[in-house]
Amino acid sequence: MNTSGLSELEAVLAVARQRSFRAAATELGVSTSALSHAVAALESRIGVRLFNRTTRSVSLSEAGAQFVDSVAPALSTIRLALEQAGSFRDTVSGTLRINTSAGAARQVMPLFIAFLQRYPELKLDIVTEGRLIDIVVEGFDAGIRLAETVPRDMIAVPFGEPQRFAVVASPGYFAQHMPPRTPADLHAHRCIRARMPSGAIYQWEFARHGEALRIDVQGALTLDEPGLMLQAARAGLGVTYLTEWNVAADLQAGTLVRVLEDWTLPLDGLCLYYPGRRHVPASLRALIEMIREHAEAQRTRPSSKGRARRPRRS
Template identity: 85%
Template structure:
């Protein structure tokens, strides 16, 4: 790792974001020792300790906090200037950092693949996590989430189909339990509960004819991963509540059966979002263009399918 100029400043900001030299080194694709030496060299040169280090934690010193507060906006301006200069290239280059959830990343992976095939000089750094974060503070160029969860101060680019949740259980489970007809019937069923990244239990949401309900069913099993919830439902341990995207293959194969479908209205689909700043990196602009291109193509295919065929005599 180069230990002069912008690299040292980027290293300090990365450690400040993660409160960890190891995590910062992973982000910057360098060794922990190289990053530590870079930060130490900067501290030695300016004669001030920027971080308080112990064997278990890393925190900003008072001087370090002031340094980061002053340097971060200036470094962002420099990055924007470099991006603007790079936009004159025939093809974009650099790294796009995107924060999303595991489920959303799986759905969007074909677009990521198409993007890298079209722009071979670009790199994607995709970080998946359940919790919502401040993508600006955490150093991401963009995020991908359900539209309804995106902060109001972000620019959102909707794409993809609208999402619906589904209540599903295995044929073996329904061989022993009568299918629920209304959400209140879930009180007599085993429900596989979902724990949110915050630690709270996700309440199943239902709506019909303007009546909205939230159900927190009783269960002996609580999980925090959709794959585990699917496996438990397939094994007949109870009903689970997941998106149609998660359960679609099982419904088609008959390994799971859907109930209460008329109580789960569609929600807004995924969107890419980013901060509304003056300059948008060239790579991000190209990704947005590709997303819109794919959305237009999908709408065109849907329109062709819905157009009635004219019979020829």
């Protein structure tokens, strides 16, 4: 019998339709005694007899007829609501809400576009912010962040190639200032500093031959958005420190020049993460499958250099 908590109501309606406990039990796929017990339990709780019973017939009492007339439409509405909710288990539709950083969203946007093209009935609601939030409390289905920032109680699905940070400035800036040969040389340069979502100023990190350094750079300009940092660097305002993904186009175009490349190591890739493994919506399962397809395609490419744990930025 129905285990949704509505079994007693379903029992009453079945008996009312069939005018027989035995026939109603067959319809619901339960024993006659179980059905009789369910109806009796409801009658006892409300203190009213719903059926007039004899050894040869079953009929609704006056109270029972009124009860069935009131309950049947409501129960039909409830069944429909349950069916509609259950459809999300198997149908890639509805709205999928994802929280991520602006940098990660820009990297993942081609995959989001392909995902919507594959599932045109689906809606994506992407919210970008620098701070790491509780996606459950804030009502998100999933998040996308650097692997090392994913909360440990979440299920993580890694994807995306390893990247490195890059120290860059404009050709005009380096025409007037000697390019740094070691991270310590940055103390003599104007640097475009980055403010973290926590409000702290980000310290640039370097490593080479087992030596690790954190440099608290100085400069006249502090920003909290990579696009603005790129714009400032192109204008010759100083040296900045961003991911390779952010500076790749400028390096190729020659609008920025890279230095200290042998001091920067790979950082962890991105992860999609979500809470628990039970009742994962079909839309999220479909996105996970596409991410795994994407990751598998990347694994067939030439391998990247070894990874190293890096700062929590994306």
